[in-house]
Amino acid sequence: MDRPLSEEDRTRLRYETILPVYANNGTPYLCSQEDIDDYQYFSSHSGVALLSLAESTRQLTSFLMAEPSDDIKEALSRLRHARWNSLWGPGIILKALRDIDIAFFNSCLRGKVIVRWSNTEEIARVGSLRNKSDMSGRYLGLSCPEEDLRQVTVYLNAETIFSRPTACEEMWQTVLHELMHAYFIATTGVADGDEHYDSHRQMPNSHGWVYCWLLSHVDQRARAYLDMAVIHPDEDFRLDISNESNQILGEVVAFRSSWRPPRPGLGLRHMYKAISDMLAKKLAK
Ligand SMILES: [Zn+2]
Numbered sequence: 001m002d003r004p005l006s007e008e009d010r011t012r013l014r015y016e017t018i019l020p021v022y023a024n025n026g027t028p029y030l031c032s033q034e035d036i037d038d039y040q041y042f043s044s045h046s047g048v049a050l051l052s053l054a055e056s057t058r059q060l061t062s063f064l065m066a067e068p069s070d071d072i073k074e075a076l077s078r079l080r081h082a083r084w085n086s087l088w089g090p091g092i093i094l095k096a097l098r099d100i101d102i103a104f105f106n107s108c109l110r111g112k113v114i115v116r117w118s119n120t121e122e123i124a125r126v127g128s129l130r131n132k133s134d135m136s137g138r139y140l141g142l143s144c145p146e147e148d149l150r151q152v153t154v155y156l157n158a159e160t161i162f163s164r165p166t167a168c169e170e171m172w173q174t175v176l177h178e179l180m181h182a183y184f185i186a187t188t189g190v191a192d193g194d195e196h197y198d199s200h201r202q203m204p205n206s207h208g209w210v211y212c213w214l215l216s217h218v219d220q221r222a223r224a225y226l227d228m229a230v231i232h233p234d235e236d237f238r239l240d241i242s243n244e245s246n247q248i249l250g251e252v253v254a255f256r257s258s259w260r261p262p263r264p265g266l267g268l269r270h271m272y273k274a275i276s277d278m279l280a281k282k283l284a285k
Helices: 007-016 033-037 053-065 070-083 091-095 097-104 120-131 167-188 209-226 244-258 268-284
Strands: 113-118 141-145 152-157
Touching: 033 091, 033 097, 053 167, 053 209, 070 097, 070 209, 091 097, 091 113, 091 167, 097 167, 097 209, 113 167, 120 141, 120 152, 141 167, 152 167, 167 209
Parallel strands: 113 152
Antiparallel strands: 141 152
């Protein structure tokens, strides 16, 4: 169980989010200053090839479906310890990003995705500037592509997260949820499409099935190794990936991975059409 928080605790936690995070102070976590800085500053990505959406999905699917290597298990064990450390503070999530990247995102985020603590006002401003939508929801985080679409800033809302009864759990869930969006943007350079730009946590109908498919695998790994769910019970985007009737989704992901546009420039909409045709054919058998 997470420790109950008083109003003073919540105020102190929000205050701590504006302090810089150093490897040798705050909640202890086995990491170097470089590990922290890699997720606080973008690095040059010259020579890093972008993937197609299909390839990006395929790579992370096989990564998450495979038995974790020893290195990954060690990262998971450090994360488990941090998740259940009753003396946690907001800096712990920034210290843990390197291990989160190793354990859940195949080390694809380093140098491309940075994570910052933020507040409702800043998130509303950034979100409305970038996608012109109404940002007045009860959002917990925002994944926002930079001008260079291979770079993504994830904003964590200290006001909403630390207002929740289960603030610690909410902090971990929100960062994993947002990094799932950030993974797609950073690896593909594609920031449009409802699955890939996130300004909408807690709002209905905002996550596509590829997002749900991959986040369900992240959720499964987190449950197995961290004793923690990533998907909230009242959120609708968990897929039962172990259920046989849902194995068809595996086939859909495979189909999506092998799908190539019949001519350049035909985007996601055509792929979804191709997938629904494939499913219709399968169901008609
Ligand atoms: Zn989202």
